[in-house]
Amino acid sequence: MQAVTPLVFALALLAAPAAAETVYVSNEQDNTISAIDGETLSVTATIPVGRRPRGIALSPDKRRLFVAVGDDNRIDVVDLASRKVVDALPSGEDPELFVVHPDGKRLFVANENDSLVSVLEIESKKVIGEIQVGVEPEGMAVSPDGQLVVCTSETTSMAHFVDASTYEVVDNVLVDTRPRAAAFTPDGKQVWVSSELRGTVSVIGVQSRAIDAIVEFAIPGVPRELVQAVGIAHGHDGRAYVALGPANRVAEVDNKSLKILRYYLVGQRVWHIALSADEKRLYAANGGSGDVTVIDLERREPVKSIAVGRSPWGVVTAP
Amino acid sequence: MRQARSRSTHEAVFRRRLASLLGSALLIATVPLGMAEAAAPDTIRIGYLHQERAPASPASPLDELATEEGLAGARLGIADNAATGRFIGQSFVVIERRMRRGDDPVAAVAELAAEGVRFVITDLDAEPLRLAAGAAPRLLFLNARAPDDALRAQCRNNLLHTVPSRAMLADGLAQYLVWKRWRRWFLVVGQGAGDVLYAEAVRRAAKRFGAEIVIEKAWSFQYGPARADTGHVTLQTEIPAFTNVADHDVLVVADEANAFGDYLDGRTARPRPVAGTHHLVATGWSAVNEQWGATQLASRFAKLAGRRMTAVDYAAWAAVRSVGEAATRSRSADPDKIAAYLRGPAFLMSGFKGRGQSFREWDGQMRQPILIAGPRLLVSASPQPGFLHRVSELDTLGVDREESPCKP
Numbered sequence: 001m002q003a004v005t006p007l008v009f010a011l012a013l014l015a016a017p018a019a020a021e022t023v024y025v026s027n028e029q030d031n032t033i034s035a036i037d038g039e040t041l042s043v044t045a046t047i048p049v050g051r052r053p054r055g056i057a058l059s060p061d062k063r064r065l066f067v068a069v070g071d072d073n074r075i076d077v078v079d080l081a082s083r084k085v086v087d088a089l090p091s092g093e094d095p096e097l098f099v100v101h102p103d104g105k106r107l108f109v110a111n112e113n114d115s116l117v118s119v120l121e122i123e124s125k126k127v128i129g130e131i132q133v134g135v136e137p138e139g140m141a142v143s144p145d146g147q148l149v150v151c152t153s154e155t156t157s158m159a160h161f162v163d164a165s166t167y168e169v170v171d172n173v174l175v176d177t178r179p180r181a182a183a184f185t186p187d188g189k190q191v192w193v194s195s196e197l198r199g200t201v202s203v204i205g206v207q208s209r210a211i212d213a214i215v216e217f218a219i220p221g222v223p224r225e226l227v228q229a230v231g232i233a234h235g236h237d238g239r240a241y242v243a244l245g246p247a248n249r250v251a252e253v254d255n256k257s258l259k260i261l262r263y264y265l266v267g268q269r270v271w272h273i274a275l276s277a278d279e280k281r282l283y284a285a286n287g288g289s290g291d292v293t294v295i296d297l298e299r300r301e302p303v304k305s306i307a308v309g310r311s312p313w314g315v316v317t318a319p
Numbered sequence: 320m321r322q323a324r325s326r327s328t329h330e331a332v333f334r335r336r337l338a339s340l341l342g343s344a345l346l347i348a349t350v351p352l353g354m355a356e357a358a359a360p361d362t363i364r365i366g367y368l369h370q371e372r373a374p375a376s377p378a379s380p381l382d383e384l385a386t387e388e389g390l391a392g393a394r395l396g397i398a399d400n401a402a403t404g405r406f407i408g409q410s411f412v413v414i415e416r417r418m419r420r421g422d423d424p425v426a427a428v429a430e431l432a433a434e435g436v437r438f439v440i441t442d443l444d445a446e447p448l449r450l451a452a453g454a455a456p457r458l459l460f461l462n463a464r465a466p467d468d469a470l471r472a473q474c475r476n477n478l479l480h481t482v483p484s485r486a487m488l489a490d491g492l493a494q495y496l497v498w499k500r501w502r503r504w505f506l507v508v509g510q511g512a513g514d515v516l517y518a519e520a521v522r523r524a525a526k527r528f529g530a531e532i533v534i535e536k537a538w539s540f541q542y543g544p545a546r547a548d549t550g551h552v553t554l555q556t557e558i559p560a561f562t563n564v565a566d567h568d569v570l571v572v573a574d575e576a577n578a579f580g581d582y583l584d585g586r587t588a589r590p591r592p593v594a595g596t597h598h599l600v601a602t603g604w605s606a607v608n609e610q611w612g613a614t615q616l617a618s619r620f621a622k623l624a625g626r627r628m629t630a631v632d633y634a635a636w637a638a639v640r641s642v643g644e645a646a647t648r649s650r651s652a653d654p655d656k657i658a659a660y661l662r663g664p665a666f667l668m669s670g671f672k673g674r675g676q677s678f679r680e681w682d683g684q685m686r687q688p689i690l691i692a693g694p695r696l697l698v699s700a701s702p703q704p705g706f707l708h709r710v711s712e713l714d715t716l717g718v719d720r721e722e723s724p725c726k727p
Binding site for chain 1: 399402403406407612615618619644647648667668669673674675708711712713
């Protein structure tokens with residue numbers, strides 16, 4: 001699979017230049033964030049952060065990057081102009097994934113060891129709410145209108161729907177085994193939840209709180225057990241992307257028919273994925289091979305892999 | 320045995336820990352421990368049957384005494400089940416029975432059945448388990464202790480195994496050694512009945528994966544000199560003499576009772592690694608595992624039990640979790656439905672080893688990765704890359720469908 005690299009490097013030269021954007025990747029075992037220039041597709045900075053960085057997200061003004069550093073039980077705040085950690089937020093124990101609420105004032109953080117979601121007020125740096133959920137909360141998503149937060153719990157195998165103003169769990173939906181990521185569709189009508197061990201995505205209706213459909217992935221030549229769905233990214237053009245972990249593939253899914261359109265070969269053990277702002281590219285963080293695969297979605301092929309730190313995990317794009 | 324604490328104190332401590340861990344809503348799940356109480360319709364009662372064991376002398380001063388080994392794992396499984404159960408109206412209780420030496424397993428099982436138990440997790444040796452399962456065909460037994468392949472070959476419909484068989488352990492080790500190209504093995508076999516069976520599994524694995532046992536020796540020394548003053552002097556003389564044999568790539572030791580295996584590494588005549596039951600250990604679980612979310616399982620266990628999780632704790636946890644998972648997925652507290660789901664094709668359990676775990680329909684063995692654990696860190700996990708299988712790579716470990724005398 002690594003043989004792909006030299007071939008795609010040549011293709012990279014042909015790819016259309018992308019908008020001036022920067023891609024940020026958390027390196028779980030290096031305690032750093034890699035910054036990749038979207039134009040040159042090369043690493044332009046490596047930013048030291050706390051220990052075991054995984055979940056990352058931009059502030060609403062896109063000038064800061066929040067980084068969950070699980071082993072330090074906090075969320076580091078990176079100033080993207082100076083590329084330095086300028087602040088830290090108390091997150092509760094072992095934060096892994098979190099979402100920034102659209103109001104720009106709160107983070108909802110999954111505390112994996114405590115079966116809790118913590119609500120963190122950014123300005124006061126205070127935890128202003130705690131929500132008891134299932135065992136090992138992991139994936140976090142917020143609805144586009146900001147009313148609902150969804151948290152998945154890995155051992156309980158549920159998607160918990162939380163009212164974002166009262167902090168009450170309003171519903172629990174049993175999903176496939178070991179759910180990892182959750183993502184609302186852009187219209188806010190569905191939540192997609194990936195199951196790592198069943199290798200599926202459960203599509204949950206937000207109104208009905210019932211599973212509308214289950215997306216299955218079968219890749220010729222890849223054992224079923226290695227197809228492990230993790231990161232999810234929704235485009236606005238009716239397509240969605242699902243990272244398939246040790247299957248070393250990203251699936252492109254038609255968001256309405258739920259048909260698999262194609263599989264992209266990426267690096268080893270892909271965790272999370274992110275679309276470019278123009279949605280012409282997809283960036284995949286490959287934990288096993290220590291690189292980021294750049295997929296050109298117009299040409300429908302991977303065009304480059306970029307070496308970053310050890311165990312890249314989370315990825316976001318910023319202007 | 321360190322059983323100084325009275326049981327009621329112990330249970331109170333356990334409840335406090337659990338409550339702080341998961342919230343007071345779960346208290347109801349722990350109250351009926353060891354006492355009969357009218358069960359709510361959606362309460363699933365799981366028996367835990369164990370036998371008294373002679374206290375093991377630790378080989379190393381660093382060894383932790385595994386108080387309530389197995390039972391602690393079952394309790395964590397109950398807490399994990401309850402966390403899902405409370406969202407869908409199911410609760411789980413564990414009812415413990417300890418057999419003293421000479422107690423009749425059939426009678427103990429009858430007592431559990433009288434308390435409404437249909438699922439029994441066993442921490443029993445193979446023979447008492449055979450007797451118990453044979454006498455209670457309507458109960459489903461989940462074996463968390465006995466690694467005997469012969470027990471699996473009895474093809475019992477009412478017996479599942481969450482603890483790996485010796486064949487699985489040996490195959491997991493063999494795949495790693497062959498992947499390393501350490502193909503010439505020096506097999507050292509202890510005096511226990513289990514050691515002889517472990518050696519048999521190692522010989523089978525060597526044949527399956529293309530390794531060669533170049534020399535085999537039985538360990539015949541009296542053990543226990545290490546702790547004495549100058550104990551190391553004796554060992555420093557004896558072990559080089561014992562291991563001064565034809566050249567080999569790796570010494571594979573079969574010492575299930577932990578009688579001498581720890582003495583080998585660093586003392587062998589040739590500078591060769593030690594693997595098997597010691598040093599590079601093939602096991603269903605080890606506290607060194609921190610991948611695949613294992614850190615979270617380990618930390619929940621440590622909060623509950625105040626020590627590290629052993630392979631027997633893990634197998635008991637996996638057994639309770641399996642019943643819970645089947646109850647949740649089948650949305651039922653009906654033991655027949657749960658049992659059918661457990662053995663069915665849809666069953667899948669998350670066991671913190673990177674791949675979904677399920678039961679083989681032919682002999683009821685849980686398919687699962689085998690960890691290759693070093694003394695301080697995880698070294699690898701089998702199946703190794705390249706050992707292919709047309710159904711599940713996990714079925715390259717242990718007795719496969721065609722090799723088993725059991726026909727589903």
